[in-house]
Amino acid sequence: MSDSFPFEIQAECRVTRARAGLLHTAHGIVETPVFMPVGTQATVKGLAPRELAGDLDVRILLANTYHLYLRPGPDLIRAMGGLHRFMSWPRAILTDSGGFQVFSLSGLRKITAEGVVFQSHLNGDTHTFTPESTVEAQLAFGSDILMVLDECPEYPVSHEYARTAMQRTVGWARTAHAYFEQRRAELPTRHALFPIVQGSMFADLRRECAAQLVELQADGYAIGGLSVGEPRPLSLEMVETAEALLPRARPRYAMGVGLPEELPEYVARGVDMMDCVLPSRNARNGCLFTSQGTVRIKQARYREDVRPLDPRCKCYTCTCFSRAYLRHLFQAGEILYAALATLHNVKRYLDIMREIRHAILSGGYPEYLQTVRSAPVEIE
Numbered sequence: 001m002s003d004s005f006p007f008e009i010q011a012e013c014r015v016t017r018a019r020a021g022l023l024h025t026a027h028g029i030v031e032t033p034v035f036m037p038v039g040t041q042a043t044v045k046g047l048a049p050r051e052l053a054g055d056l057d058v059r060i061l062l063a064n065t066y067h068l069y070l071r072p073g074p075d076l077i078r079a080m081g082g083l084h085r086f087m088s089w090p091r092a093i094l095t096d097s098g099g100f101q102v103f104s105l106s107g108l109r110k111i112t113a114e115g116v117v118f119q120s121h122l123n124g125d126t127h128t129f130t131p132e133s134t135v136e137a138q139l140a141f142g143s144d145i146l147m148v149l150d151e152c153p154e155y156p157v158s159h160e161y162a163r164t165a166m167q168r169t170v171g172w173a174r175t176a177h178a179y180f181e182q183r184r185a186e187l188p189t190r191h192a193l194f195p196i197v198q199g200s201m202f203a204d205l206r207r208e209c210a211a212q213l214v215e216l217q218a219d220g221y222a223i224g225g226l227s228v229g230e231p232r233p234l235s236l237e238m239v240e241t242a243e244a245l246l247p248r249a250r251p252r253y254a255m256g257v258g259l260p261e262e263l264p265e266y267v268a269r270g271v272d273m274m275d276c277v278l279p280s281r282n283a284r285n286g287c288l289f290t291s292q293g294t295v296r297i298k299q300a301r302y303r304e305d306v307r308p309l310d311p312r313c314k315c316y317t318c319t320c321f322s323r324a325y326l327r328h329l330f331q332a333g334e335i336l337y338a339a340l341a342t343l344h345n346v347k348r349y350l351d352i353m354r355e356i357r358h359a360i361l362s363g364g365y366p367e368y369l370q371t372v373r374s375a376p377v378e379i380e
């Protein structure tokens, strides 16, 4: 175990690459494999931290550096005592590097070896992200786990461009890592920094990138550039390729994945951490994940449906309300709909992760995987 960021492996699957473990952060222990709900603007839309920490028992949240850097800004968040105090969240926080948003959201941008110059999507102001400045912003937030600045190319992209972007990402990771190690030695607080394996959908580039990042002996490793429009089998293949080169003793984080039925697949490929906007975003759009498949709540067949959304779910939404009521709230555009729907969808993801973890710890993961692979995805 690394002294600065201990990761304890409790059990490993005898057939797949799955493992269960404990991440020891400065803001509590996180049981892995873990799904991290996304709080883009320092809030998981529709859920108060009280609900997240209470009924849902979320141990770690993700917040977005790009958005919080632009508004309200790292200086203000630092002055307010860091993100934990600012948003009243006592448990762990992981922040991304902002790279993904700079490359997907912002307008004009110019990439150099030093970093990326971009325009805010809010007001067009020009900003620069460097490997050092994004580490500094994340330290101002007080993140438990920081990500290095990376270049996430769009999909599809040429092998030539993917290589250039990957090499730049490795260079930035070296700079960020050196800067972080120096800053970490000065700080009384405890933080970890993960570099990000890129390489688009090219196995050779993923391997080359992973091999170079491993030399940094980082606290953990992320696999990025997924969920950018590629076919799902390709995302899984890229994770498999990168994972084979990453140190077994360190946590691995697959960024921006996935659908409920994909979570066990990533775990089977050695992934310990995942995040995705799907449970919260889809909830607001009327797409609800249940243990029996997906419910599209606006459908007329739920109009007079007295049953709970998911009879097997123990969340407040499923314990107290009918599908008919949820459909009514959705049709009426009520705020409560978003709150109840998000609560359930996040709970569903966390329940899946708990099942996964339990299966690994009890030695039954291959059987669990078989069962979930044959389960229906949509409610008929």
Ligand SMILES: [Zn+2]
Binding pocket: 309, 310, 313, 314, 315, 316, 317, 318, 319, 343, 344, 345, 347
């Ligand atoms: Zn529920």
